[in-house]
Amino acid sequence: MTGSTRVNDPASLTTSATSTRSKATTENDESYMDALRLQFEHRIVKSISDCQKNKGSFEELYSKLANIKQLPRGVVSGAEQAIDASVNSIVVFLNRLTRNTPKKSIEFWKEYLDKNFTSLKDSIVTQEAEGNQEMMEDDEDETTDDEKAEESTAYRSCSASFTSIIRKDLSKNVRLAFVDTINKTVESAFDYIADFSKQIMKILLLFKDNQFTIENGKIQFVPREPYMASRDTYHQFSQQVPFLFMTNQVLYSLGYLNRVVKFTPVIKPTSLHALWVDPTTLYSLFCAQKLERKMVLYNFEGNIIRAASVTSQKDAIFSSFFDIDRLKTVCAGSGLQFAHRIHILPGLQCVRILGFKDYQQPKNKQQEQQRPVDQTSSGSDDKGNDMIAALVEQKAVIQRKLKNAQTALNNYLVSAESASQLKKKWKDENRNRAWLYQRIEEAKQRKRHLIRDVVSAKQELSTMNNAIYKLKHDADPSTKNKQSGGVRD
Template identity: 25%
Template sequence: MNEQLAALKQKLATAKKLPSGIITGAAKLAESAYNEPSQADFILQQMRSFMDNRVGKKNEIEWQEFVVKNFDTFKNEETNLAKSAQPESNDTDRDSVSDADCPIVDENSYRTCTASINKLIREDLDPSIKGLIMKKLQRAMIGSTDYILYFSSLIQMMMICLKTNQFFLDGDVINTRKVNGFNITSIVPSEFHTDSPKYTITPLAMDVRDSPAFDADFSQLFQEQHLSLISTKYFDNRGSQDQTLNAHPIQTALFKLMDVEDIKKETFPVENVPSGRMSLALQIYMTNFKNMWAGKTMINRLLDKLLVILLRLHLAPKRELQRRQNILNYISRKSEEKRSSKNYGRYILRAEKKKLARYKEKVREAEADSDLLLKRIRAVKMAETRIKSLEEKFAQKQDASSSSREKSVESTATTKEETTPCGDLSRGRISQLKSGAKHLIFSKDLVTEKDVNDEFPDATRKEVSVCLLIINTLKKFVPVRSKYHILPYQLLFCIFANDVLHYAEYSKFTRKLCPAMLSAHVNALNIDAPSLFQIMKSKTDDNQGQVEGMSAELTIYSYNKEPLPSVEIARRNKDAVFNSLFDMEKVRHTCESNGLKFGQRMSVLPKLKVVRILGVKKTTAPPVKLQNMSYLKRILRDPNILREGQKSLEDLKAETAKIEKEVKSLDQEREKALKCQKEQDSMKKIKALRKEWHNKVDKQTLYQRIEEERHLRDKTYLKINDIEDQLMEKKQVLYYQRMDQT
């Protein structure tokens, strides 16, 4: 420790500048001493100005002398203080010292490692007990999967209810009513109408959207609080409390809509799923849901695709009709025979050549036996004949394929020449209109024809009318900028965009709005100590067709060989709960072999063969880099600006006007000097005189003329440099004064 302190003292005593943050720290101390938080920035500015403009030794020299004089005193004071505060500290604590220059922090990161579940289960368990445990885990895995499937379908049902109902204000009360929805045919041209559902979600009314009471609860839809409330209402044995429902009127209105559609708690027959297991499964679903809607990626992509496709349908209809016809032709076209691939022929030939090589090897081995030798030679000849015929056959197929490909290319080119749409806007022009339309959607509440003409001065009447229709329609659904990042408002537009894209036969651009759960697959079972305790203590009714013995309840013991009576006690004895099923020495060894520490959680994968162990890994985080200060804050701390700021406003304005006149005069003088330099063109004259050097008899006179031109060139150049230096200084002072006046 003494060596480290000596090195620190040497480093501080030889520092070439003040340590970072020392003036800021002094300003904070002054702020707390005088109890004037409103003057914090002013105190900091005054301190910086004083340190930069004070008379005497340089700051770094003063700092070095201060360190040499007071370092040992501060070291002794801090050591005594640490000893009095921690009288029983161990040697490790006393020897530790923080490095101010390298503030490296140890952080815990989570990793997983896999292992066979049969290797981790305790070997001293009775086979019947082990079989019962595996059956309970399998049953728990199925129940957890059923819960997530029902929960996911419930979320989708709520989104459908949003499509078919509309919120409205009845005085101060928020109610819902059944509506047909927004008619998609009003925004899609008639020639592109399809048989798909033509009604979609209705936009929020202006009075509802501007209501603070509505916004406060609507913004919480499909967030963690709302998803937890859904799980409690439909899957918890006690259900949700009336007090909680009354605090969330929008969420309660959605629940009432579900009741009208006869979607109740009894609709989802999830039984024997403990609360701990549901909580773990719900956490994973929430994480997936949050990751899907992280940022604004989904709404941005849907908005871009929707704008482009609507512009294509209106302004490039012939190209869109041709696209649809090509899709129909592709679907209706059926190949008469399956064309063998090029690689398939190569594989066959390669296999035959390997057989031929083996036959030739056997011929060499059978030289002693004449009968066997003739048989092997016959096999070699047959293999060579077969290879030759296959090569000819594949060569013919390759020629036929290339000729048919050439014909198809020619026919495609001819078709394109014949069916090139005329009158359609180019893709580049549509891209320009898309960018401008997107800008107008966020710029004003109501876009008029004049706004579109200002955005696109060269737009035709048809382009203006189409852009006006699309922009004013989408503005009803696109959230305003202040609410653009809020998930429920994004969801309303994404539902609308998905329906329009599906109606326009662009389903490939639609986006999933919630995590997809497949009923054909069983999800992994995530277990921690409380959920494992509940699984082992769970009972199953015998009349549910379960395996015999499933109803048995297993007792979990602590390390003191006392039974754990409740989930809360199990949560306090996590290691003991896992030890009742798994060999903890093997679990720890598996984690340590991967550089991890057991994190008290596992995931049992389907088929109950592999378990994924969650481990904690201590990683060294890099030093936190200070964020760059904004330009305005940095410039306001400049001592020159602080010095100018001490002058009165009238004096500053008078000096500013005077300097502006000087700057203008210097600008004019510089322009004259530059013009004079251009007219003189001394370099051209010097080059011309140098060319006469070998032909000139009187070289002394020529040399004097060259020197005169050089002197004139240098004089003009120095004059311009002097004027520019004066301009730079004047403009710098002018900038400081203007910053103080703002």
């Protein structure tokens, strides 16, 4: 929520030359154990998914996993890589835990399996059932429109100045290192894409009219007859490229530009290749174990952020370099919520901030509508509460409107008069095709009209939610106090 976001300590620099070997601390032990548990979960989830796919027995799978004699191969090394720990550091940790006890390292696996196997299995089975229930076959045009109609989350982007979103309390050394690293990364990524594009284009042009053979240990290009491939080599990419070129030319000539296949990301003067920055990218750029000048990031409790917890500390990682309140405020100005991703354009002058707008109804919407508004003695507060109550009533009307529009669209999509059903009739019908074609066009117009009704209702609901949020936010004195909170020393 804008204005109530906590602020953590800014990033700080350290060097490999001044760092010392870490001692066995409680924090390290917890990090090691969390990394091991995460690897255990990945292995168990993969085994359950494979068993579900092959229609095997979960009881037999559990018995098999519970009776292994040692930790699965790659668990320890994978845990070390996940948290950027030194080689064999987790091995030393396990040896220390089991040194003076009869307990073996495999017992940690069995304990985790016993506690979490059933819940993981139920979660995977439920997700699979929900996924199968929502699948629906349709042609490509229908799928595109249906996805737009059924989309519950819309992603949008908004612009801001790069310097305006950087934390003001970053030290000079950290700021210079941060900006320099971002700038070099943008340049190197742009150069790599340009060189890669050029090399791929050269290869495609060579494959267009030639095929290669190896003679005396050397690659020889041999001209071949156009669009003729040997039965033994027709599956090779070099033999299929001419067909792709020919298909592209036909589609381009007919005006189907959206169906033309792109072979390579060609660099154009009119296109800018931005650097995609998310929490994982920031951590790998500035906190990797092998960096000479490694940065240390802190969460909101003042603890060091480890690699294993990057995905669960998104706000803290962004807040280590950027003004997280500024990012959320910019997104809120466009009716969006910050999606923890920004695109930094070349030149470091402008960034595109990705946000999302959730159209899905909250599960506790009835509680939200029935929640009593806090009464105060102030007359202005009473007026604000009355306005909020009126807006909540309007919101309920819009929700019913959206529900009716969505129901009408869903019923139409599965009816016999839908465009997809008429297209199937058109393919099987030899007569009256012109009449069916006219009906298909009318069905498409009808579907677009229903989709517009749904989108319009969603937009009205989003506008109403923003208005209610602003009124509640302005009326809540606790949020105003939180806005004045400063950065912790």
